[in-house]
Amino acid sequence: MQLDDLRAQFLVDIEITNKSGEYDALYLKYLSKTHGLITEHIKALPRLKPEEKKAQGPKLNELKKFIETAILKARLAHTKAQIEDTGIDLTALRQAENVGYLHPTTQVIREMNAFFRYYGFSVGEGPEIETADFNFRKLNLPEGHPATDLQDTLFIREPDILLRTHTSSVEARLLSSLKPPIRIVVPGKCYRNETANPSNSPFLHQYQGFVVDRGVTLQNLKWVFDRFLRYLYADDTIEIRFRYKYYPEVSPGMGVDIKCRFCGGKGCAVCKQRGWLEVLGSGMIHYNTLKMCGINPDDYTGFAFGMGLDRLVMAKFGIPDIRRLYGGLTYI
Amino acid sequence: MKIPLEWLKDYVAIKKSPKEIGTAFTAFGLMVDKPFDGKTFDLEHRFDRSDWLSILGCARDLAAYERLELKLPKIYTAKGKAPTDEYKVAIKVECPEIIRRFNTRVFRNVKVGKSPEWLKTRLEDYGIPSINNIVDITNYVMVELGQPMHAQDTDKFRKMEICIRRAGDEEKIVTFLGDEVKLYPEAFVLAQDGVTTVLGGIVGGRETGVDEQTKNIVLDAGNYDQVVIRKVSRKLKILNESSLRYDKYLHPDLTEYAIQRAAYLILELAGGDYYENEDWYPIPQKLTSIRLSTSRIKDLGGLELAENEVLDILERLGYRLVSNVNKVLTLEVPYFRTDVEVADDIVSDILRIHGYAKIPITQLLGAPPKEETPAIYTFEDKLRDILVKLRGHEHITDPLVSSTESPEGGQIILENSLNSEKNALRTSIAQGLEHVASNYYKNQMNSGVLFEIGLVYHKESEGGDYESYKETRCLECLTFDKAKTPKNLGVITSTLFSGLLKELGLTKPAFKNANEVYVENTLIATLRYNGFTGFTANLLQVTGGKRDARVLFDLQSGISLDTSLTVSQTEMAGAICSEIAASSDKISESFVVEEYTGEKVEKGKRTILIRTYFTKGVTQKEATKILNKWGRS
Incomplete structure (x- = not known):
């Protein structure tokens, strides 16, 4: 069949198909890779003389494209007409079926894990029921150290068995069991002897991280946060401030702030008029901590960081009260 | 620590604005806690520095940071008169x-x-x-x-x-x-x-x-x-x-x-x-001396500072240089710096007074260490995804509960909780999820599936050592529907549980004692009419942590046959399915489609319709033969 006849036949066929709606059959009749009418012409091309091939080739190609486009357009028009004909109201939305979802804190933990795992960190875990040794002593917090005031402890058996007050206890455990190089993050629950209110809860979530290797410095720690905070807040223009801050388990310590995202640094109720929001505590792992965990602090250095997760989750999801977050009063 | 500005100026002749002074305090470790009120700075004190609970101590660091002179207060150094016995205390x-x-x-x-x-x-x-x-x-x-x-x-x-x-x-x-x-x-x-x-x-x-x-x-x-x-x-x-x-x-x-x-x-x-x-003062205390190799500044801060800057900072902070031999400084720590324990603490001083903002940012290099993430962590994350797919809502509930809520033994009680409502650790997650369900009801959400993956806690013996306190990893699921009877809710629960098993590739579970589910003699879960408790460590053990990479048309490729059986009310349908599934390696899975109790069945009995899927290639004839011994099909 000549190409002109083929085109004429297709125009008849598509008229018929517009009534039946069987566009798949029409497509196969002309374009099936095994027996389509156009395909057969294409298969015949190599057998033609060079000049015929030169004339026939582009025409065949044009006809193929024409048929493809015509079927696609006709199919869309048909679907639209069908909706109009039957009077289906697609805008009458019903209540969504009950769908599953992950807790906001899990979502944020996953987001953070994804960042750190990209940079070669593993996720670490440790017990919530902890000994004073791992929770305090190995982190350079001897008995009676004033910094234990920062962490009102819930004791199971005072003074040696307690609920971990921070995820740093996992750092002490893993530093004692792993060999450098080490890159670990630890998302987890910890506990404080506090009364619940909108912003504090006796149980809280922290996100801890630590790196130990040869030649690790404060400059690398700054680099990690520079990357991480831009990722976390999905904002490349975020302003980050690094300042000295004391934490007993590190020396030198470092506080990390971001310019207040609510007032742009002018000072508001959210940032307590400071213009900056404190987001992380960090520093170089204390000489004594490395030593107590069996790592030679003259050979290896390391950094550690920790942040509260709950306020971050609350800010991200617009949850005003921590008791809603963990009391079954959130639904996304 | 509160610092009245005029008082501070007695020791440092600083000409900067209060805002700039506040920024300097914040940079070297005394973060401005509350904004300057026109007279006084309110600085956050972080417990280590006893001298930062004095205005002179804060002024000393400010003077060092701003490279200004520190003016010390006037003191009376002359000896007093010798007291007579009458005056002497x-x-x-x-x-x-x-x-x-x-x-x-x-x-x-x-x-x-x-x-x-x-x-x-x-x-x-x-x-x-x-x-x-x-x-x-x-x-x-x-x-x-x-x-x-x-x-x-x-x-x-x-x-x-x-x-x-x-x-x-x-x-x-x-x-x-x-x-x-x-x-x-x-x-x-x-x-x-x-x-x-x-x-x-x-x-x-x-x-x-x-x-x-x-x-x-x-x-x-x-x-x-x-x-x-x-x-x-x-x-x-x-x-x-x-x-x-x-x-x-x-x-x-x-x-x-x-x-x-x-x-x-x-x-x-x-x-x-x-x-x-x-x-x-019976035992006078000597001042501490610490040796600091200046290379340690580079080890921790990654930068090299000129020796004169280092010595200037140390002098301004009150350190006394005892000796300086081959870049190793011996320093006498001033009496007011009781926080300084190791050489790294002196490096901290040098770096913070130099200014953290001036420390460059350098990429963390080196080959990533080997993977240390525990298999259970990854596995529990997969379980979360499965439960979400099965329409579960994940919740995280408070592990701290009231000790009265769990009368069974082994509960861990806290010694010093401020709150009697939260003076013990949970022995089950179910009670937390029940509380969540009640909140759903209050918010007109009358049905759903809730789940939480977390720890439950118990002690094995009274007054035992640390090892007697146990943490168990659990997956807790709760189904609720206000409109359903417990029996109907039970169907929802078993369908949910079956979905979990299917996703984990566990098609041949065994049942004991009406509610215990085993795979390879390992207890993987206990069932209730409105939920189940899965033991994630055991689930990991029996699945090897891997989910089958199956695709839908593979599942449908084998044939299926339905078998109707009349059994006693007390017989476990799950056990029968498991028995059928275990009877031939040509069976891929077997599960209940329908149950019937009523007039058409003898009292005390019920009819169960079991559907059995066969592996690819099994013919109808073969399948019928395999199932024949189980009755009508």
Whole structure:
């Protein structure tokens, strides 16, 4: 069949198909890779003389494209007409079926894990029921150290068995069991002897991280946060401030702030008029901590960081009260 | 720590705006806590630096950071007169394990009266009300130098002696504010002739207080075991300016400096005669020396600083250079820096005064270490995804519960919880999810699937060691539907559980005791009509942590046959399915499609319709033959 006849036949066929709606059959009749009418012409091309091939080739190609486009357009028009004909109201939305979802804190933990795992960190875990040794002593917090005031402890058996007050206890455990190089993050629950209110809860979530290797410095720690905070807040223009801050388990310590995202640094109720929001505590792992965990602090250095997760989750999801977050009063 | 700006300027002639000064404080470690109120900075104190509880201590670091001169306050260094026996106050220490030093002086014929305006204003700006010039001076020196001091009227003494001893069991003291405090033996007191005059390191009593009539005083600056002060002040709930400073480690040398400063101010403002008195200091403490290799600055900070900058910073912070040999500095740590323990602490000082903002950012390099993530962590994350796919809502509930909520044994009770509602650890997650379900009902959400993956806790024996406290990893699921009977809810639960097993590739579970589910003799879950508890560590063990990478058309490729069986009401359908599934390796899975109890079935019995899927390639004939022994199909 000549190409002109083929085109004429297709125009008849598509008229018929517009009534039946069987566009798949029409497509196969002309374009099936095994027996389509156009395909057969294409298969015949190599057998033609060079000049015929030169004339026939582009025409065949044009006809193929024409048929493809015509079927696609006709199919869309048909679907639209069908909706109009039957009077289906697609805008009458019903209540969504009950769908599953992950807790906001899990979502944020996953987001953070994804960042750190990209940079070669593993996720670490440790017990919530902890000994004073791992929770305090190995982190350079001897008995009676004033910094234990920062962490009102819930004791199971005072003074040696307690609920971990921070995820740093996992750092002490893993530093004692792993060999450098080490890159670990630890998302987890910890506990404080506090009364619940909108912003504090006796149980809280922290996100801890630590790196130990040869030649690790404060400059690398700054680099990690520079990357991480831009990722976390999905904002490349975020302003980050690094300042000295004391934490007993590190020396030198470092506080990390971001310019207040609510007032742009002018000072508001959210940032307590400071213009900056404190987001992380960090520093170089204390000489004594490395030593107590069996790592030679003259050979290896390391950094550690920790942040509260709950306020971050609350800010991200617009949850005003921590008791809603963990009391079954959130639904996304 | 509050720092009145005008007071601060006594020691540092800084010309910057309060905002710029606040930024400097924040940069080197004293973060501005509340905005400058026009007079006073409110700086966050982080517990380590006892000298940062003094204005001079904060001023010293500010001066170093701004490269300005530090102006020290005037002190009276000349020795006082030798006291006659009549004026002399004897010091008797009965608890030397707590007292490191008790330094005293006597002043005679002072003129007690109102403080001058400048002194009053400074104290009031700081937040301490003015009382009289002597009391104000002791408070002023405490805020200025960080050493709490105390003055007593010796004319009110029954005996010219201060005895320092542990408090008696039933002993009481009436504080200068008029509050009666009941003491206990861990506390120590200052007493004379059996009368308690001061609660050591914490608060003065009324008995010997200085007032307008006072002429003769004994001034003391003590140095005590900070751990004792911490414990006692917290137990007695007396937290004040004195206990706040005394519960940090202060160096005994500070007492002498404070006495010299107070002596200067008393002689200036109240006149009188100055006498030496006993300085009880049996074991003088030496200053610490630390060796610092300057390469350590590069090890930690990643940068090399010029030696002159390093030495300048150290000098400004009060370190004394003992020697400098081959880039190893031997430094004497100043007495007021009791926080400095190791060379890295000195590096901290150098880097923070150099300025953290000036430390460059450098990429973390090196090959990533080997993967250490526990398999269970990844597996539980997969379980979360499966449960979400099965329409579960994940929740995280409080592991702290009321001890009364779990009458079964083994619950772990907390010793010091502030709240009786949260004084124990949960033994099951179900109760937390029940609470969540009740919140759903309140919000007109009447059906759903809730789940949580977390720990439950129990102790194996009373008074046991650490190992007897156990944490168990659980997946807790709760189904709820207001419109359904327990039986109908049971169908939802078993369908959900079956979905979980299918996703995990566990098609041949075994059942025991009506609700226990096993795979390869490992208990993987216990079922309830409205949910189940899965043991994630066991699930990991039986699945090997891998989910089958199956695709839908593979699942449909084998044929299926339905079998109808009449069984007794008490027989477990799950066990029958497992038995069928286990009877041939050509069966891929077997599960209940429908159950019937009613008129058409004999009383006490029920009919179950079981659907069995066969592996790819099994013919209808073969399948029928395999199932024949199970009855009608």
